[in-house]
Amino acid sequence: QVQLQESGPGLVKPSQTLSLTCTVSGGSISSGSYYWSWIRQPAGKGLEWIGRLHTSGSTNCNPSLKSRVTISVDTSKNQFSLKLSSVTAADTAVYYCARGVGIYWGQGTLVTVSS
Amino acid sequence: QSVLTQPPSASGTPGQRVTISCSGSSSNIGSNTVNWYQQLPGTAPKLLIYSNSQRPSGVPDRFSGSKSGTSASLAISGLQSEDEADYYCAAWDDSLNGHWVFGGGTKLTVL
Numbered sequence: 001q002v003q004l005q006e007s008g009p010g011l012v013k014p015s016q017t018l019s020l021t022c023t024v025s026g027g028s029i030s031s032g033s034y035y036w037s038w039i040r041q042p043a044g045k046g047l048e049w050i051g052r053l054h055t056s057g058s059t060n061c062n063p064s065l066k067s068r069v070t071i072s073v074d075t076s077k078n079q080f081s082l083k084l085s086s087v088t089a090a091d092t093a094v095y096y097c098a099r100g101v102g103i104y105w106g107q108g109t110l111v112t113v114s115s
Numbered sequence: 116q117s118v119l120t121q122p123p124s125a126s127g128t129p130g131q132r133v134t135i136s137c138s139g140s141s142s143n144i145g146s147n148t149v150n151w152y153q154q155l156p157g158t159a160p161k162l163l164i165y166s167n168s169q170r171p172s173g174v175p176d177r178f179s180g181s182k183s184g185t186s187a188s189l190a191i192s193g194l195q196s197e198d199e200a201d202y203y204c205a206a207w208d209d210s211l212n213g214h215w216v217f218g219g220g221t222k223l224t225v226l
Contacts, residue, residue, distance in 0.1 A: 037215075046117055046203065046217055046218070046219045046220045047152075047160065047203055047205070047217040047220070048217065049205075049214060049215035049216065049217065051214075052215075060212065060213055060214060061214070062214050063211040063212070063214060096159055096160075101150060101162075101205060101215055102150075102162055102165065102171075103162050103171055105159040105160060105161075106159065107158075107159055108159050
C-alpha cells in the first residue's frame with residue numbers, strides 16, 4: 001500500500017520560497033512508470049494542479065505557475081519536493097502530494113504566506 | 116475561474132438519483148478521459164471514477180460516470196447521507212505543453 005506524507009514549514013513570508021517534501025512509503029519512487037504530483041487547495045476553494053515529475057525525471061507544470069515552480073526528486077530518500085518562489089498571500093493553501101492524480105494522495109499540509 | 120465548469124451546488128433526498136455535470140473543451144474533455152473525486156471536509160480528495168466511467172476497487176457501484184463530447188457527468192444513485200461532500204472533475208488538457216485541469220467543485224447536500 002503506497003502512502004505519501006507532506007512535510008515542510010507551515011508559515012512562509014511573502015516573497016520567499018515555499019519548500020515542501022513528500023515522503024513515499026510502501027514502494028520505491030523510482031520503480032515503475034509513474035508521475036508524482038503536487039496539487040493545492042486554498043481554503044474554501046477548488047483544487048489546482050501545480051505540476052508533476054515522472055520517474056524518468058521529466059516534469060510538467062501548470063502554465064500559470066510555471067515560472068515559479070521547481071519539482072525535484074531524491075531517490076535515495078524516496079522523496080520528491082516542491083519549491084514555489086516569490087510567494088504571496090494567494091499561495092496560501094493546503095498542499096497535497098499524490099501519485100499521478102489517482103488513488104494515492106497525502107493527507108495535505110497547510111501553508112500560510114504571511115509576514 | 117476553473118477551466119472545467121461544474122454547478123456550485125446540487126442536492127437530493129435519500130434514495131434519490133443525482134447527477135453532476137462537468138463541461139470542458141476540445142483540448143481537455145474532448146480529447147482526454149475524465150476523473151471524478153469526492154472530498155469530505157478536512158480530508159484529501161478520493162478518486163471515485165477514472166477513465167470516464169471506471170470505478171477503483173472499493174467504490175460502490177452507486178457511483179457512475181459518463182462522457183459525451185466535451186462534457187462529462189457523475190451520477191449517484193440511491194443517495195445516502197454519507198454522500199454529502201464536494202465533488203470535482205478533472206481532465207488532462209493538451210494545450211500549453213499539457214497540464215491537468217480541475218472543475219470548481221460541486222457541493223452535494225443530502226436533504
